[in-house]
Amino acid sequence: MTYRVTPADIESYDRDGAVLLKGVVGPEWLDRVAAAIERDIETPGPFFHSYDTEGKGRFHGNLRIWQTDPDFRAYCFESGLPKLAARFFGASRVNLLYDQLFVKEPGTAQPTRWHNDQPYWPVRGWQVMSFWLALDPTTAENGRLEFVRGSHRWDRWFQPEAFGKTEVNTYDENPDYETMPDIDAARGDYDIVAWDMEPGDVIAFHALAVHGAGGNLRDDVRRRGYTVRYTGDDARFDPRPGTAKALWADGLKEGDRMDCDLYPVVWRGEAASAA
Numbered sequence: 001m002t003y004r005v006t007p008a009d010i011e012s013y014d015r016d017g018a019v020l021l022k023g024v025v026g027p028e029w030l031d032r033v034a035a036a037i038e039r040d041i042e043t044p045g046p047f048f049h050s051y052d053t054e055g056k057g058r059f060h061g062n063l064r065i066w067q068t069d070p071d072f073r074a075y076c077f078e079s080g081l082p083k084l085a086a087r088f089f090g091a092s093r094v095n096l097l098y099d100q101l102f103v104k105e106p107g108t109a110q111p112t113r114w115h116n117d118q119p120y121w122p123v124r125g126w127q128v129m130s131f132w133l134a135l136d137p138t139t140a141e142n143g144r145l146e147f148v149r150g151s152h153r154w155d156r157w158f159q160p161e162a163f164g165k166t167e168v169n170t171y172d173e174n175p176d177y178e179t180m181p182d183i184d185a186a187r188g189d190y191d192i193v194a195w196d197m198e199p200g201d202v203i204a205f206h207a208l209a210v211h212g213a214g215g216n217l218r219d220d221v222r223r224r225g226y227t228v229r230y231t232g233d234d235a236r237f238d239p240r241p242g243t244a245k246a247l248w249a250d251g252l253k254e255g256d257r258m259d260c261d262l263y264p265v266v267w268r269g270e271a272a273s274a275a
């Protein structure tokens, strides 16, 4: 991976909470990730969840798949993404938080509800971000991601809910969290940004950025997205109510640095040169 983060990328990320990075992931990594996705669909890892699509299409979800598949692991550790995260954070250390797969097969009309991520995650701190990789050409018709520009700076934490009816992934109520407003009912009130993507493009986004995605309304193309989440220097373990228990690390106490087997350090360097 040879992509170099530009000052303009960092400015957009800081201001808007999300930025499109074109052509980050080359054909070799794309092939490895695509093959790993097919393996996961064939024989899903332990955190597999299929979202209910009311009989139409199929929405395959899974997480922590780096732990069971060597190619997902290699992509999370060795692809160069950790260094990109360090650049966005200006951090001297990057930990892998986890990875997650979102495959909407043709005809999966179910949107991904508006949400922000950090309320789901047992981590506090500002240096928490994701890289969503497109494996297919992705447009408004087959479920591209959408972001509310600048929402990562609202400091609003929205109550997690499952993306669809699933057997796993229920979330405790957190009295400090808010209910997500009905953004689709008042889209004109929000500054919504979205980008068409080509395979290998990546969206880098902040963990508090409010985002969602449309359904895959096409019957001839898939919409495979693979996301990797990283944390930086200021991240601390915080298993507050409402967070996904599947992401809780045994052996860490609230306030600890993230470093452990579940959140391994994947990059170290000079913060000054990264900034």
Ligand SMILES: O=C(O)CCC(=O)C(=O)O
Residues within 6 Å of the ligand: 102, 112, 117, 130, 132, 211, 212, 213, 225, 227
């Ligand atoms: O791909 C999707 O539908 C949702 C992705 C998402 O919410 C994420 O990666 O945080």
